[in-house]
Amino acid sequence: MDVTTLAEVTGNIGTVGYGLAAVGPGIGLGILIGKTIEGMARQPEVSSQLRTTMFIGIAFVEVLALLGLVAGFIVPA
Amino acid sequence: MERPRSDDLRETPLFTPASPMLLAASEGEGGFHAPTVADFFPPAIFFEGTVFEFNRVMLIRVIAAVVLLTVFVIAARRAKLVPGRFQNVVEMILDFVRNAIAIEVLGEKNGRKYFFLLATIFCTVLVMNITSVVPFLNLAGTSVIGLPIVLAAWTYVMYLGAGVKAQGFGGFLKSSLFPPGVPKVLYLLLTPIEFLQVFVLRPATLVIRLLANMVAGHLMLAICFTATSFFLFDSAGAMKLFGAGTLVAGFAFFLFEVFVAALQAYVFAILTAVYLNMSIEAEH
Numbered sequence: 592m593d594v595t596t597l598a599e600v601t602g603n604i605g606t607v608g609y610g611l612a613a614v615g616p617g618i619g620l621g622i623l624i625g626k627t628i629e630g631m632a633r634q635p636e637v638s639s640q641l642r643t644t645m646f647i648g649i650a651f652v653e654v655l656a657l658l659g660l661v662a663g664f665i666v667p668a
Numbered sequence: 669m670e671r672p673r674s675d676d677l678r679e680t681p682l683f684t685p686a687s688p689m690l691l692a693a694s695e696g697e698g699g700f701h702a703p704t705v706a707d708f709f710p711p712a713i714f715f716e717g718t719v720f721e722f723n724r725v726m727l728i729r730v731i732a733a734v735v736l737l738t739v740f741v742i743a744a745r746r747a748k749l750v751p752g753r754f755q756n757v758v759e760m761i762l763d764f765v766r767n768a769i770a771i772e773v774l775g776e777k778n779g780r781k782y783f784f785l786l787a788t789i790f791c792t793v794l795v796m797n798i799t800s801v802v803p804f805l806n807l808a809g810t811s812v813i814g815l816p817i818v819l820a821a822w823t824y825v826m827y828l829g830a831g832v833k834a835q836g837f838g839g840f841l842k843s844s845l846f847p848p849g850v851p852k853v854l855y856l857l858l859t860p861i862e863f864l865q866v867f868v869l870r871p872a873t874l875v876i877r878l879l880a881n882m883v884a885g886h887l888m889l890a891i892c893f894t895a896t897s898f899f900l901f902d903s904a905g906a907m908k909l910f911g912a913g914t915l916v917a918g919f920a921f922f923l924f925e926v927f928v929a930a931l932q933a934y935v936f937a938i939l940t941a942v943y944l945n946m947s948i949e950a951e952h
Contacts, residue, residue: 650935
């Protein structure tokens, strides 16, 4: 049976992988920062504490996206 | 003397020589030369081929370290009761580290105790990051894996040490591997995860976060400015207009890089403080 090529991709598939890896952290950052802003608007007096906690959370979420970036370099094309 | 590129890549196993993923965009002579990871492994300047090989990244690190030391020595020598403008800036940075990072996370007593660690890490990371936007240096000292590893290893040793000191060896293991308030069966699942978390993932993510941020930042800047040069000088007609767009984007990314450099210094320092706090205070 002949193999029919319907579509062909040139270049590194890792770029697509990075795009996928950025989706989850993107949603996560949106929720995280949005909720922090909500909290700050409700209670401005605790905003410095909220901001610190937000940055700690961001650091954990962000590393997922960065792992997606690094994976493209670790796994050879 | 021309050496094969693969030799230059020896500092890190993270980047294999077979990863020119950005090379796909380059189109030969006079065309668009996209930046690659080879940017981070410039040819050696001194001691080529030995363990002490000294390249541009090393030179940048030495310059940044000298600048950092000079600033602080001068600030300390000329410290006055009523600070001048220069002393004010240095004091503002240290004050920020002490109040917004150390005392905020660790509390009054431990915050003052570990202030030296947090201040050193914050200032080192800040200065080493900011070299990525300094003209003629153009490369962050932290964008090759050696320096982030050293800093993360220091953090690692400090928070493990602090944990053992505060709770004893057994107590530290027990509180970090067997968090209380969980049904006994769940320890089968939880303990391996906590082990990975405390002993592997924390330092590894510190390294990767800093490194990947600075690598990505440099690549974005380099792409913007090489694209500008390509559009302005090598393309014809209306294509030149794109050059204006990429130039503006490059400038925006320049400002963003300054922000990222400061943010990463803050994140590295605050995570160090958080990890120290987790080791010192047993979970209840």
